[in-house]
Amino acid sequence: MQRQYPLNKVRNIGIIAHIDAGKTTVSERILFYSGKIHKIGEVHDGAAVMDWMEQEQERGITITSAATSTSWAGHTIQLIDTPGHVDFTAEVERSLRVLDGAVALYCAVGGVQPQSEQVWRQSEKYAVPKLIFINKMDRVGADFFGVVAEIQENLLANAVPVVIPIGKEDTFNGVIDLIAMKAVYYSEKDRGITFTEEEIPAEYMEDAKKWRANLVEKSAELDDQLLEKFLEGAEISNAEIIASIRKGTMARRIVPTYCGSGFKNKGVQRMLDGVVNFLPSPLDLPPVIHAKNETMVRKPDDNDPFSGLAFKIATDKHMGKLIFVRIYSGTLKQGTVVLNSSRGKEQRIGRLIRMHANRQEQITEAYAGDIVAVAGLTETRTGDTLCTTEGKPMVLEAIAFPTPVMSISVKPANRGESDKMGVALRALADEDPTFLVSYDQETGETILSGMGELHLEVLVERMKREFSVIGEVGRPEVAYRETGTASVQGSYKHIKQTGGRGQYAHVVLSLVPEGPGKGFSFVNEVKGGNIPTNFIPSVEKGVIHAMERGPYAGYPVVDMTVTLLDGSYHDVDSSDFAFQEAGRACFKELFLQSNPQLLEPVMGVEATCPEEYMGPVTGSVCSRRGRIDSMETKGGDKVVRGFVPLNDMFGYANSVRSLTQGRGSFTMQFERYEAVPLGIADEIIKKRREANKIR
Secondary structure, three states: OOOOOOHHHEEEEEEEOOOOOOHHHHHHHHHHHOOOOOOOOOHHHOOOOOOOOHHHHHHOOOOOOEEEEEEEOOEEEEEEEOOOOHHHHHHHHHHHHHOOEEEEEEEOOOEOOHHHHHHHHHHHHOOOOEEEEEEOOOOOOOOHHHHHHHHHHHOOOOEEEOEEEEOOHHHOOEEEEOOOOEEEEEOOOOOOOOEEEEOOOHHHHHHHHHHHHHHHHHHHOOOHHHHHHHHOOOOOOHHHHHHHHHHHHHOOOOEEEEEOEOOOOEOHHHHHHHHHHHOOOHHHOOOEEOOOOOOOEEOOOOOOOOEEEEEEEEEEOOOEEEEEEEEEEOEEEOOOEEEEOOOOEEEEOOOEEEEEOOEEEEEOEEEOOOEEEEEOOOOOOOOOEEEOOOOOOOOOOOOOOOOOOEEEEEEEOOHHHHHHHHHHHHHHHHHOOOOEEEEEOOOOEEEEEEOOHHHHHHHHHHHHHHHOOOEEEOOOEEOOEEEOOOOEEEEEEEEEOOOOOOEEEEEEEEEEEOOOOOOOEEEEOOOOOOOOHHHHHHHHHHHHHHHHOOOOOOOOEOOEEEEEEEEEOOOOOOOHHHHHHHHHHHHHHHHHOOOOEEEEEEEEEEEEEOHHHHHHHHHHHHHOOOEEEEEEEEOOEEEEEEEEEHHHOOOHHHHHHHHOOOOOEEEEEEEEEEEOOHHHHHHHHHHHHHHHOOO
């Protein structure tokens, strides 16, 4: 079997946006116009191909990223449709890690919304080239040029229109292609499959010339030779414009911008032309580099040694665990043995599968640039590197995921459900790196931690539907943290004599608080062998154990540097266990002297409502310990932005609906951890101790 398509004609892209911007609707049109599907499925009917999960169809939102492949203009497009809800941000994170380009979708009415800012930042972190599609031009309040200006201002992106709309709202009829300088109209009889190119109407000619001049100028700025021609007043050809925009897009210096209406079947084909013309192929990007050795690279070449990244795990009822892999170099064949270099384990490739949402096509080989699913890799986790077993192992940079901010407790309904629940939770935790499962020894409860109410609600539903597990679910709890605010230093001796061999360990530690988000670090400064090197990790292990359930309130300790300064040992009585106990006890004593404080997750909240309800909505934010950051008008509605502690946001969706008679909505996303006011912290700690019987 040989590669069916040249690598320079491959586009690995994702659709990224705020919730309800129309990602799945646009994805359906891409598949329809490219001939992959022959009937458009609508999100509101629960019939969209890419939203295949029951929960997605019921809620009308995307929950899990879905992969498929299609073709356009002689190019293969491997497409991932990502969620827009902040609770499922991990799906966006891992997709962007392996994509070569992205289409950033914006609502022509809503503009730059909170989650669209978040996914833009995520794409910038991974240096993903993008083009923009401003959707819903048929909606009341649509403003293409206003959204372009907002993108330029808020995201500092060089958004350059390649098309401009013909009309807006109910008069939106098509687009003007600024490169071809033609008006493009889409037939409503066949849902936009056929379109015509006509002369630009006289009333739009002035705007078309203005924005064509802008496009030419922006293209010339990206190329010295073109700039020289531009300044001399010479004509710049369409081919030169396209080549310059492609070069600038791949360097992330320009973002080609399109518009249309996915639902009304207008503008999507021109955007697809932009995907193949401007977004990179795997050959246009630098080779991948070893995470710790920059001299070790792998090129996007079928003949290079195999390397790939496992970026997603899904549970299939027939095949078990499926591992989604982006192949960066070499060839992957069914039945071969590969090395999981992240874990040092060899595993055999069972089946190779090309995915179309939840439908599968079995293949025997996959090549550099491919995105495929693999069965049989039972020991592989999200972010692991797979490579050839020959030569030095390749290790790619792993994927960093956000920390869960909310927890619930679950108990099996009866003893018979306990084993089933364990299997279900292990499978779901394998799939989702932002879903953590722990066990509370004191209450006997299983604690599930995730990114928000909806995230945990969906996971509990999946546990019931897919694994037939019945459990009792507790009230959601906020994932508080604790940290110190003062530097402290002290020592602790762990001494026990039991008649035989005793226990002895002596440590001297210092605790220094770090800035928010800095995390934990352990530093060894022991000199002269006062503590043998084999016991140093034992001290660190004891400290980490103490930090998992902080001494102040029983929550994890964060953002601290712990330094092992000195200590002593006994030739006979010192042991791994003794130094673990000394590290744990010393940390607990010192932490309580460091003026500890409780931290809580604070959410960025954006509430949208008609003007007459603005007063009650702003009042509701303030009444929940919120701070108003800004208020503005967008698309005829008022938008209130602020910051509110997560603990005070439970039930806010019902509150907003009640205050606005069902005409308001809100979104929120995690912003940062902040200190809890002392009086409220005392109340939280008191309740936690009562609930968990902490003395």
